[in-house]
Amino acid sequence: MIFVSVARFWRKQVHRYNLIGTYCKECGEYYYPPRNMCPTCRRDGKLESYKFSGNGEIVTYTIIHTAAEGFEHQTPYVLAIVKLDEGPRLTSQIVVEPGEIKIGMRVKPVFRKLGESGNRGMIYYGTKFIPEYE
């Protein structure tokens, strides 16, 4: 069971569904998750919403054999840092057989269940990644 408050997930759900982050028109930097202020330009920053294509590559990964509560029955599964083509890096589950994952592998986004709060609670959806060749 995953313990996330309904409100907390809902606040970020659009960003999780569609990889929506921010782009600073002042310095040209992209951010995911979205930021309220550009850490480089500070008060001079001009942030706007940006929808990432979701295409990117595997920077590094780990194969989870001993999982956190709620993920015990998905092992072994792959958790990786994905570098999006625009620059930002994020941690995500990769839907791939553990033997197939490689550093530098190109990936694309898929819409999957991220978890659920037991049988009675919310189901949390969002973005994971699969190899680009699929």
Next chain:
Amino acid sequence: MSVGIVSYGAYIPRYRIKVENIARVWGDNADILIAGLMVTEKSVPDLDEDTATIAVEAARSAIMRSDIDAQRIGAVYTGSESHPYAVKPTSTIVAEAIGSTPVMTAADFELACKAGTAAIQACMGLVGSDMVDLGLAIGADVSQGAPGDALEYTAAAGGVAYLIGKKKSELVAVIENTYSFTTDIPDFWRREGMSYPEHAGRFTGEPGYFKHVKGAANGLMEMIDTKPSDYDYAVFHQPNGKFPLRVAKMLGFNKEQVKPGLVVSRLGNTYSGSCMMGIAATLDQAEPGDRIFATAFGSGAGGDAFSITVTDRIEDIRNGAPTVEDLLKNPIYMDYAMYAKHKGKIKLI
């Protein structure tokens, strides 16, 4: 009626289980089952896939294929008998995930295996009356078959989305007309809170499938004055391989018209996605000017028939998204134990 299909997209999970692996567990004869059902394997959802994720992937494929601005979509209807929530719409999840919100309407549909085509009809009405610019109709299921039940050999997972519009330059296929035939039949049901459906054997064939498919198909051909030989392709709901071929013969269609859209043997029955998957597989290979006759069936029961003519634009968009054949390629096969885990058939105390 000048409405039609602006785009379409399908999604099939990568996992498969062969009929022989299910038959081995329950002591059934696989050869007899495969010959009787004309199904050799069926799709299985991943652990993190359900009707909502499948519906989103199909919808995104439809939007990508025609490069449509999702904000133009004024209605999202998802037909399924395996919505992840009993109360909370799948269609709002889909609409948010494709970027159609907030100025739009949404609802979930259910009429066994024809909920998706009922959604197409609703979108045809909304688009035809200028209430919305584009409507998105989806049929998606992670269908349930109880362990050891006959349905377990075919109950599969997959989904298809159709964007319905009326701008002539955007239509890849014109839906000339539709006709429905509906009665109250106790052939198949699942009570609230139950994990698996029940079916009343003798109602399934003649009083259910054949009566309603024939009723809708004959009704439509009579209404628009067409005959089976006017069509290049015919698609009928595919709970197995035998029923669509048998009803085609009864109606006067031949095997060659049916085979291009008959994907059930390698896919299983995707329930709300079944007939819509057959139409998608047919659109994947149809030529401009070809005519497609399609009839969906849903237990309970009803048939929705459609007469469709493919336009020149099909060539422009066809390769914009994976075809049904692409989605059937490179499956990952699993044994019954892994299948039982993926389908949540192993209950933990």
